[in-house]
Amino acid sequence: MSSQTDYTPPKVWQWNTESGGTWASTNRPIAGPTHDKVLPVGKHPLQLYSLGTPNGQKVTILLEELLAIGEAGAEYDAHLIKISDGDQFSSGFVAVNPNSKIPALMDHSTPTPTRVFESGSILLYLAEKFGHFIPTEHSARTECLSWLFWQMGSAPYLGGGFGHFYSYAPIKIEYCIDRFTMEVKRQLDVLNRHLETHSFMVGDQYTIADIAIWPWYGAVVQNNAYNAAEFIDAPAYPHVIRWAEQIAERPALKRGRIVNRISGDLADQLHERHDADDFEHRTQDKIAAASD
Amino acid sequence: MSKKVAPTQSLGETVEDLHIIFAELDKSYDNRRPIGRSMIMAKAVEAIKNKPALSGGIAAAMKNGTIIALEAAVAHPILKPVIARLAKA
């Protein structure tokens, strides 16, 4: 294993703004707003401030699933928060999420508007508000929440650990890549063993547990994240692949996963969503064609 | 599988139940493809667990040595892995 021995941590860590890497310009060691800006508010009860990353996709997938089964109260405006431009540090965003991370939701249908942050909390809030995609029977509901919390605790190893060091870090450090690859493969094996005998995370019910896990672990095995399917030997997890493919066919998921997306195929990017028919007319391929 | 011993059914009834389950699943999924096999496996385990009498029938066959006969009578490629998985549970 190659080693990096020329670094000795100082007594007190100093913020080195030149540290490099894809996210160097947005990462900072302090919280709070950097600038004043009021967030836009659209016409629907639910106002989502987000970006089409896996954490953002969770929420838009659930909202589209709720709308697909006729929950009109789940109509939403999805406003784009460009985290690479620092939009998450505006005063308006920080008021909705003091943690300055997408996704963040304001529910204007409550007597006073309710703020909800953390993707897992948003999924639970919406599932409970509308009474769908979360089992009512106590033990199934508990299983659902266990997997939801599993995802919230596990994905940072996948995104912040593995994805960061394998894909974004300015230098490839074998020690870090090994450590997080080991953990991510263990997590995939957890899923694979479970899905061998369960069609969805909670038996035969599609729930917020699937909606939380799919954008991260489904993306990795389907080679939609970090270009790492070969590296992590995705075929070793056939039940995860089956589950991911089966879920990927859901029309609501196909809509939800492209909301607030600003990368990938133009047809798979709907920068903002304010109406159901934006999927027909406002994806980036349609916008580009109209401006030609 | 649940450790509680469910009201057990006969070997014939167990075979028949499994025939019905696999016939249904074969209509929806392609057991020649890995994706189809994975789906049939998961759905079959769920269906068996949801039917205590059937779970009991399989558990009894595992105990009294008629499991080979049961596998031969059902003759479905996914039954063996399903039984193996249930035996582990």
Ligand SMILES: N[C@@H](CCC(=O)N[C@@H](CS)C(=O)NCC(=O)O)C(=O)O
């Ligand atoms: N635990 C949070 C994590 C959210 C998160 O990490 N969001 C990222 C994008 S996926 C973000 O907003 N990063 C901006 C930043 O770190 O400044 C959740 O699940 O909501």
